[in-house]
Amino acid sequence: MTSAHETHEHDVLIIGAGGAGLRAAIEALAQGARVGVVCKSLLGKAHTVMAEGGLAAAMANVDKADNWRTHFRDTMRGGKLLNNWRMAQLHAQEAPDRVRELEQWGALFDRTESGDILQRAFGGHTFKRLCHVGDRTGLEMIRTLQDRGVHMGFDVFMECTVMRLLKEGGRVAGALAYWRETGRFVVFRAKSVVIATGGIGKSWKITSNSWECTGDGMALAYEAGAELLDMEFVQFHPTGMVWPPGVQGILVTEAVRGEGGILRNKNGERFMEKYDPKRMELSTRDVVARAIYTEVRESRGSEHGGAYLDISHQPAEYVKRKLPSMYHQFKELADVDITKEPMEVGPTCHYMMGGVRVEAETGQTSVPGLFAAGEAAAGLHGANRLGGNSLSDLVVFGRRAGLAAAAHAKSSAMPALDPAEIEASERQAVAPFGNAGGESPYAVHRDLQDMMQNLVGIFRNEEDLKRALGELEKLKARAARAGVEGSRLFNPGWHLALDLRSMLAVSEAVTRAALARRESRGAHSRIDYPNTDAAWGKKNNVLVKKDGAMTLFESPLPEMPADLKQILAEDQ
Amino acid sequence: MPEAILRVFRGGPEGGAPVDYRVPLAPGMVVLDAVHSIQANQAPDLAVRWNCKAAKCGSCSAEVNGRPRLMCKTRMDSLPLDQPVTVYPMKAFPVIKDLATDVSWNYKVNRKIPPFQPRPGVEWKMDQRDVDRVQEFRKCIECFLCQDVCHVLREHGLQERFGGPRFFVRTAGLEMHPLDGVDRTKLLKDELGIGLCNITKCCTEVCPEEIHITDNAIIPLKERVVDRFYDPLLMLVRKIRGAP
Numbered sequence: 001m002t003s004a005h006e007t008h009e010h011d012v013l014i015i016g017a018g019g020a021g022l023r024a025a026i027e028a029l030a031q032g033a034r035v036g037v038v039c040k041s042l043l044g045k046a047h048t049v050m051a052e053g054g055l056a057a058a059m060a061n062v063d064k065a066d067n068w069r070t071h072f073r074d075t076m077r078g079g080k081l082l083n084n085w086r087m088a089q090l091h092a093q094e095a096p097d098r099v100r101e102l103e104q105w106g107a108l109f110d111r112t113e114s115g116d117i118l119q120r121a122f123g124g125h126t127f128k129r130l131c132h133v134g135d136r137t138g139l140e141m142i143r144t145l146q147d148r149g150v151h152m153g154f155d156v157f158m159e160c161t162v163m164r165l166l167k168e169g170g171r172v173a174g175a176l177a178y179w180r181e182t183g184r185f186v187v188f189r190a191k192s193v194v195i196a197t198g199g200i201g202k203s204w205k206i207t208s209n210s211w212e213c214t215g216d217g218m219a220l221a222y223e224a225g226a227e228l229l230d231m232e233f234v235q236f237h238p239t240g241m242v243w244p245p246g247v248q249g250i251l252v253t254e255a256v257r258g259e260g261g262i263l264r265n266k267n268g269e270r271f272m273e274k275y276d277p278k279r280m281e282l283s284t285r286d287v288v289a290r291a292i293y294t295e296v297r298e299s300r301g302s303e304h305g306g307a308y309l310d311i312s313h314q315p316a317e318y319v320k321r322k323l324p325s326m327y328h329q330f331k332e333l334a335d336v337d338i339t340k341e342p343m344e345v346g347p348t349c350h351y352m353m354g355g356v357r358v359e360a361e362t363g364q365t366s367v368p369g370l371f372a373a374g375e376a377a378a379g380l381h382g383a384n385r386l387g388g389n390s391l392s393d394l395v396v397f398g399r400r401a402g403l404a405a406a407a408h409a410k411s412s413a414m415p416a417l418d419p420a421e422i423e424a425s426e427r428q429a430v431a432p433f434g435n436a437g438g439e440s441p442y443a444v445h446r447d448l449q450d451m452m453q454n455l456v457g458i459f460r461n462e463e464d465l466k467r468a469l470g471e472l473e474k475l476k477a478r479a480a481r482a483g484v485e486g487s488r489l490f491n492p493g494w495h496l497a498l499d500l501r502s503m504l505a506v507s508e509a510v511t512r513a514a515l516a517r518r519e520s521r522g523a524h525s526r527i528d529y530p531n532t533d534a535a536w537g538k539k540n541n542v543l544v545k546k547d548g549a550m551t552l553f554e555s556p557l558p559e560m561p562a563d564l565k566q567i568l569a570e571d572q
Numbered sequence: 573m574p575e576a577i578l579r580v581f582r583g584g585p586e587g588g589a590p591v592d593y594r595v596p597l598a599p600g601m602v603v604l605d606a607v608h609s610i611q612a613n614q615a616p617d618l619a620v621r622w623n624c625k626a627a628k629c630g631s632c633s634a635e636v637n638g639r640p641r642l643m644c645k646t647r648m649d650s651l652p653l654d655q656p657v658t659v660y661p662m663k664a665f666p667v668i669k670d671l672a673t674d675v676s677w678n679y680k681v682n683r684k685i686p687p688f689q690p691r692p693g694v695e696w697k698m699d700q701r702d703v704d705r706v707q708e709f710r711k712c713i714e715c716f717l718c719q720d721v722c723h724v725l726r727e728h729g730l731q732e733r734f735g736g737p738r739f740f741v742r743t744a745g746l747e748m749h750p751l752d753g754v755d756r757t758k759l760l761k762d763e764l765g766i767g768l769c770n771i772t773k774c775c776t777e778v779c780p781e782e783i784h785i786t787d788n789a790i791i792p793l794k795e796r797v798v799d800r801f802y803d804p805l806l807m808l809v810r811k812i813r814g815a816p
Contacts, residue, residue, distance in 0.1 A: 116697065210625070334600065493617050494617070
């Protein structure tokens with residue numbers, strides 16, 4: 001290794017400091033591993049802080065009939081049976097313990113009359129199941145995990161972006177990153193690496209995601225030879241803000257509907273009666289998002305092209321207590337008092353069901369030593385995620401990945417690094433400074449977002465998707481020529497130029513998988529193939545890098561054991 | 573299209589100067605939108621922190637027209653636009669570049685605070701009323717605007733002796749947790765220097781989460797410190813019992 005580099009060594013390196021990364025770090029520390037956590041933002045600012053509604057776990061504190069079997073069934077049905085059954089089973093079985101653990105580490109959930117953790121209703125969940133803290137559950141979780149990890153003693157590298165996974169032969173050997181503040185490169189050498197980088201929303205124009213959600217982890221894993229699974233399944237949350245323009249896409253929590261919020265079109269009709277008369281507003285997110293989109297397309301939308309979401313029939317004090325940040329968000333950003341008048345809402349790109357393909361029990365990818373958990377990993381949610389299943393995903397599978405990564409580190413030697421690989425990657429990273437006068441990366445990003453919004457959005461068809469692939473090639477060429485001004489010191493233009501590489505890779509994966517799946521299922525809606533196709537219900541799409549090109553193959557779903565099939569067959 | 577002029581600090585630790593940018597206005601635009609517009613169209617290397625753009629992460633703290641604020645929550649139409657809108661980095665922290673400041677000191681202070689530790693044998697039941705009191709403190713999004721405005725830090729630079737409002741809020745959340753069993757009063761007195769706060773309430777005024785920092789966190793903690801260390805009757809009782 002060249003001595004010119006700042007180099008850090010760990011047993012387990014975790015990329016990402018959201019719920020999954022922090023929970024993985026805590027578990028690896030508990031196993032005695034030396035743990036490093038690298039994150040693009042300051043610690044505690046990860047996208048998990050924006051999670052609002054709650055964490056799904058069959059604790060049966062409110063609805064005594066709830067149990068893991070029902071949670072398993074809800075999750076599988078919500079995912080249109082494309083989920084990895086073992087992940088759905090582990091998730092449903094272990095979530096209650098992960099919630100209790102958070103409480104024992106200091107998290108303070110809302111309470112029932114008898115002093116237990118309160119649970120609220122949410123779309124697709126048979127019972128009241130979401131443990132919550134008003135509408136800021138994610139913040140509570142992040143703070144709890146952050147403080148736990150800090151006091152257990154992980155090394156944290158804040159505002160540090162990983163741009164390449166390093167390998168020794170077939171196994172992972174660490175990561176190359178740059179400090180956002182100084183622009184200097186830093187090498188992490190590690191026996192195990194956990195990808196916990198979250199989602200990909202920044203490739204779409206209207207999104208609830210923060211700037212960090214550029215799909216880095218999926219792109220890093222893909223480049224390192226790992227497989228991407230279910231990439232066609234991008235969740236558009238039904239309720240993002242639509243007005244004023246600056247706030248377009250900002251999330252309006254499903255808890256508004258959980259607490260009794262009603263959706264209406266401009267004619268005052270409660271339109272969910274047409275789309276899902278049984279579950280109404282608490283139908284699954286894919287159904288509600290398509291319903292709103294359809295109302296707008298058929299000219300029954302609200303003033304600014306959305307639907308009206310009304311909670312004003314509930315007592316004002318109740319709304320302020322249960323939905324405090326929604327109350328403030330609308331009051332301050334949109335001049336709307338939600339205790340008195342309806343909100344205007346519309347679909348916003350929110351969550352990635354697909355991601356890095358992992359083993360259910362361990363989060364192990366197909367690359368030895370490389371693990372993934374949370375939104376960056378695929379499998380649990382299938383074709384559509386239920387609200388509340390994300391926060392529980394983070395702690396259940398974050399813990400499992402941390403455990404497995406620590407075990408892998410214990411049984412392996414510290415890998416060697418290849419200086420030539422590092423130097424080549426560094427040259428590539430500073431290339432944009434050589435393209436003086438080149439196009440701004442901001443312009444390329446804006447066009448990517450417009451293109452993905454228009455051609456790879458809620459409703460898709462073959463013509464659009466093929467066009468999108470062509471546009472992506474052009475955007476890749478433009479991104480390669482994009483120029484950056486100024487120095488390497490805290491330079492957002494340069495950072496964006498590097499993030500664009502991840503966004504383009506995951507956008508291509510989404511588009512290829514969406515083109516291949518000739519049916520409609522969950523979050524994937526093909527206008528040219530509007531029906532669900534039983535044959536497609538038996539397989540996942542997988543993307544892998546082969547001879548330098550993104551290659552797709554189909555992979556049969558693992559066979560579900562008879563006892564779980566039995567659970568699925570039971571009706572509630 | 574109507575325009576505004578943003579007067580943004582550009583520079584680093586060695587100094588810098590404000591630069592004026594003309595920005596087209598859109599309905600409902602916030603200061604952070606205007607800064608993003610500058611990045612996208614005029615100055616791609618303009619350094620600024622932000623994440624959620626929804627007042628939930630506390631990253632985009634700055635001083636807008638001299639007042640510490642979250643840029644994502646500050647509407648352009650709430651500001652007088654017949655004059656330039658000034659956007660400066662937080663003054664109480666060293667500038668890294670442009671609007672980004674070095675807030676690492678806060679993370680060092682946080683490490684000093686012993687985490688939640690339940691009393692032995694507690695039953696995990698809590699009353700919502702007891703939880704409400706603590707949830708107020710746990711709303712904190714760590715924007716550090718309270719630290720920025722606190723004169724003990726901003727004017728007197730007593731970072732070595734004082735924890736600042738953020739960490740009184742943090743400590744209050746732990747001390748008033750219904751099931752916590754750790755005593756942090758000595759830490760408050762000695763390491764976090766709570767006595768240096770003379771309750772001017774500047775922190776409370778700038779808190780975007782509307783936490784009653786002074787009334788609900790700092791004053792009750794000051795009372796605990798006084799009870800623990802300065803109450804003559806309790807001191808006598810402790811002396812007789814031989815307690816520390």
